[in-house]
Amino acid sequence: MWCSEHEPPTPHLEFERKSSQIFRGDTVKLECDIDGDNWTYTLQCGDKKYNSKDENDFEITVELTQSCKCKVCRGSVCSEWSNAVNLTVSDNPIVTVKPQSSVFTGDTVTLICDVRRSTGRTIYWFKNYNRTKAVSATVTLREVRVSDGGRYSCAVQNKTTQSQGVELTVRERPKPVVRVQPDGRVSRGQTVTLSCDIQQTDVINWRYSWNKDNSEIHVSQSQEYRISSVNESHTGDYSCTGRETGGSRYSHTSDKVTLTVSGKESCDTVYSKLKIKGEVN
Template sequence: MTVTPDSPAFNGETVSMTCEIESYSNWKLRNSLTNDWRNDWPYKWRYEWYKSSIEVSERYTLNGNTLTIEQSKTTDAGQFTCKGHIDGRSVSSQTSSAVYLSMKGLKPKPELTSDPAGAALTGNTVTLTCRMDPSTGWDFYWYKHTNNYETKKTETNSYRVKIDSVSDGGQYWCRAGRGNPVYYTQYSDALWVNVTVSPKAVVTVRPDERVFREETVTLRCDIKWGGDTEWTYRWEIEGTNDQHKNSVSQISTQEWNISSVDHIHSGKYTCTGQKKTQCSQRSDAVTLNVLAEAQAAVRVSPQPWLTEGDSVTLICEVTGSSTGWTFSWFRDDDHLSDSSRGAGGSYTLSPAALQHTGVYTCRAERGRPAYYTNYSNTQPLWITCVSPSVSLVVSPSRSQHFSSDSLSLSCEDQSNSAGWTVRRYTDRNTEDCSKQTGSTCRIVSLSTSDTGVYWCQSESGEKRHPLNITVHDGDVILVSSVDPVIEGDTLTLHCLHRSTNSPILRVDFYKDGSLIQNQTTGEMKITTVSKSHEGFYYCKTERGQSLHSWISVRVSVS
């Protein structure tokens, strides 16, 4: 004898008992498999049912070998047996083994739980579990607060809810059902599924998103979340190198250190956080760009030609990167003291003094261990006396000269003391004038490599009266005063042609790249010069264009 459903049954549930006689069942199975000519068992069975050894009452429904108890009650609990008789013969089966039908008075009520039990995050999944005792033989029905009808039927007691938005949260219920007709349990207590917007991970990178080979890089994944913070982290790299394309790294800590980056580490980095069964939103991508080497560059503002007392700022920058650097400064290859390190890459001299004259370079560093850039380009800075005791006299007296022309430079000391020599700084190095007699330097045939700064230097190393000399291979030069112009004086400019060595009549003059006078009669005059007239000047004719010359204006000294 078999009973459906499995004991215990619940008040109001329909219970079915089936009596199978073993020899009859085996015969039916055998003949169905062998396709025997016989269609039916030659004898008809009649079944008897007993409860506690007493034949069952009329309230039970008997149909062939099945006994049905509709709307079962607690009083139906007991020990049931059955046996069969062959009609027309005194033949009976053995009595079945006894089956005890257990009854429970109240409808069962399932318990609804969720995993995770706390707040659910959007973009994740919540698993609802409807717990029943007994746990087998049930179908499960799921309901949500927004509608009062069956939303889902499952054969297992688990239901996965995809949390796409906050609206997927709210009250959920479940109940179970079994049998035919279906017997339903009570509804579970309502379960609130609380949903909050999933926090978004944020990737930061130190020292910068643009780094250089062999630097140390730290990537950090931050998730701003008010709940527990026991996150594990997952990093994804969309790399430019095949080795790292769409690769995934399982890193359990917030920070990921790359001790010596190379080009293969270039790419887009994203991270997500995971705690238990929930994930954060993926971060926006941070692009790490690994460059070959770091190069510092120095520039000067407003310009490198100064009179003592003026102010000037040297600016050190790292090409392609601006974050996290500290800077060291050097003058004539001597390291300036730590107090001279420019904050943010700026090094200001105010007021500038004669001893500040020199060639400046800089270098930057960042990180721990420190990573150093290459040294910058050289930047000369020249500070002249208001009233120099020693003058550098240039002949011919102009700042621009044609190549192949001759040039003479002499140091003239008002105190008639000897020992001054002409020195120069070119794009190659600092050196003495190649052909020097006493305090005079003569260059028989100029070349463009002679372009540079020339000054007078004493035996003790004092530098006086620096002048900028430019040598041009072209056919046109700008003729202007080699010395600064005194404020209030007249500035005269004209254009000179190589072949005629005489002023050109039709000329355009430019200051700082802008046309200031066109088609003159070969000359331009500014009668009352002021500080606003400082700048880079050049001239342009139909025969060519001159180089640029810086013309400085010095405040008059009484």
């Protein structure tokens, strides 16, 4: 237990290691450990300082090899700096995938090998640990197929260590199905609901575009498009397309579904109007 008139004990800085190597851009967690509470924590890594009230753990993004240390304060009284923790950033290449690592068939994917200080040297690419023919820092895969999926990594000529692998997942581009409720043939005044059903994907959120006679008429996050009190002008061919919210993927366009609205009002519609007017008991 620490008394306020004495200098506080020296904290201990711990590094929570998730893998054997740290790559540029990785996020690491450091914990400034000391007994007691109501501390203000300061972490210093290289020239940067991070402060936290009450929370003793820090998550930082590492760009360079650097040494980190921490101290605690309560009021104007501060501890000595803790032990140093060295964050050594691997000099191995880094692979990035654009636009993203999960795509659909037919998309274009760019693989980039960031070699940092090895600019100008020959680059080797590997797919599922087997060397490919590509030798440039940037590789573009056009109209990808499911078979293009796999683990991609790169290495610099005369260096034995490969980059971390990046998993490219290629799935078949889905095709939505349009469903119509209550039916594709309705009478004037009825309510019609069109739903855009997209199956077998890992996309969490879609943004749905609706077309009528090949012209876009509605875009929303809801897979349903509702038309209240239809009339003859709503007759036409309807289709939909899904686009990933916050991503680059999109579906095929669905097959067209024809909605036909007759000029005669349905019995249900007539009954509802009469009931509203109080003409039906």
